[in-house]
Amino acid sequence: MRIFTYAHLKKVKLPLTLKGITMLHTTIIKIRKQANKVLNIPMPTLIEGEGKVTTTTTVLKQLGGSKPLIVTDGMLVKLGIAKHLTDALDAEGMPYVLFDRVTPDPTIPLINEGILVYKNSGCDSIIALGGGSPMDCAKTIGASVVKNKAPQKLAGTMRVRKELPPLIAIPTTAGTGSEATVVAVVTDPVARKKLTIVDPKLVPNVAIIDPALMLGLPAKITAETGIDALTHAVESYIGKHATELTREYGLEAVKRIFKYLPKAYADGSDIEARREMSVASYKAGVAFTRASIGYVHAIAHQLGGFYHIPHGLANAVILPHVLEFSFDEVFEQYAELAIAAGLATESDTKRDAATKFVNGVKALNKLLNIQTNFPELKEDDVVVLADRAVKEAFGAYPVPKQMNQKQCEEIMRSIMG
Incomplete structure (x- = not known):
């Protein structure tokens, strides 16, 4: 199967304006969504x-x-x-x-x-x-x-x-x-x-x-892997390849994570919390393997490949920034996630509920003592890393909002140590 990538843009006889690139990305994502419908992805x-x-x-x-x-x-x-x-x-x-x-x-x-x-x-x-x-x-x-x-x-x-x-x-x-x-x-x-x-x-x-x-998993690893699962659930939920099944699994995962991750982090011997988090992780995995991921992963992959930053930690630090970047396009989905997480109610306006979700993710990171930046990240590397992240996502990740290189660089600079 040949997949259209960012590198193919050089062969496309269209003006490579941001608008043109966005239109091309959207077209590719629509084609891939239709292809996904006939692709048989087994369940273990x-x-x-x-x-x-x-x-x-x-x-x-x-x-x-x-x-x-x-x-x-x-x-x-x-x-x-x-x-x-x-x-x-x-x-x-x-x-x-x-x-x-x-x-x-x-x-x-x-x-x-x-x-x-x-x-x-x-x-x-x-x-x-x-x-x-x-x-x-x-x-x-x-x-x-x-x-x-x-x-x-x-x-x-x-x-x-x-x-x-x-x-x-x-x-x-x-x-x-x-x-x-x-x-x-x-x-x-x-x-x-x-x-x-x-x-x-x-x-x-x-x-x-x-x-x-x-049961013996250290608190730090519990926290980072737990937010990794949350990232999978969220990115699959807000992406343009989401289906009824992936949304259902994503909501269930988010609900469990917000309830049980703090418990597993505070008491690693809490078998109920461990069980619920393991189910949440599995459901988030089922969701994102069918609906794909987004810019959080695209950026995290670069940090991992370049500096060996643990993947879960990279996702945790980046997630709030990408949520804010995409807010206007998917605040309705954020509102649904907020209700599932117990952060908002049906009486909230959708924008208020969406804001509560973004703030809730930040609060969860803080509760889990997740750092907010990376001292390893250097200004000299920002341009190449942002370039790689944008290229990785192009035509492959069904993101709700297209990100250009300058915007990606801004996010990276915001997490520099």
Whole structure:
């Protein structure tokens, strides 16, 4: 599938005025919305509940797997969280290979290591255990194995188109929703940028959501991943590809996040809060993988690729700024989100309710001790980062309001340390 991108503008024989670019973007988004209607995006089989990690062996056998590669990170091994999974496999006598070298923003060289381990160890399936980084790494390993291509060759849309090895996703954070998405994001350390692989084949076969695995999550990670889930819910809700299903899931996610994220942050052992946040993250993942994302992610991806700023944190800092930027175009949707979040009532005017939502997001960030700027961000880098962000979003993200480079630069300068 060939997707029109910002780079193609050079071949378009139209005046490249802001109005012309906006019209072209709008046309592309409309075409992609129609294409989405016929695109079959599967739902993973969902297994949810405390202690459900013990079902992994049975589930994997049902999928035809007999020797999985467990893709996770060293910290989860050190904290004993990975042991819940390996104990379950050991109890059933299932052999496995542990690849625990995943780092935040997994790089192409790291993924290549995982590919070699998978092939050399005779693995036939994959279990992703962790947050977004292990899941992105696991998806890309699986895609590279079945396509026999380097990860960077798969960047783009619909370049996999083959069934991955049996893949089970077990999230240990409530944020990315990667257990339900068509996306894997990897980092090119040489170019200092992120590459996105998008294909329905990347959706895991099964998602096992066990809130007990999240009980040891530090408060800071709880906060950042929670706002990541909120960003997914909001951007999918206000975008031009939103559907009845994605709006329903988005509203449910927002409602849960505003109610339970402060509780999970204040008391990491609150199993109810962990469970509700894990469901919210999943629902937000289902929503944005069908309705896409927006400028919050476009900017966050640049900060992550350039400075290795954690994705959830980048989203959290940027979100209020993009909400303000898009306010006039989507204040009615903001009002609906405000009511779902318990920040406003039906008696409020739509603009008042919308304002309460934006202020509520800022207040939630403050309650969670989310920083407001990035000392890493340098003036010398602003122009190139803004250029990359605008190009990433063009024709790909169904944003409610088009942003030009100058406006993007202004947002970036507002979050400089």
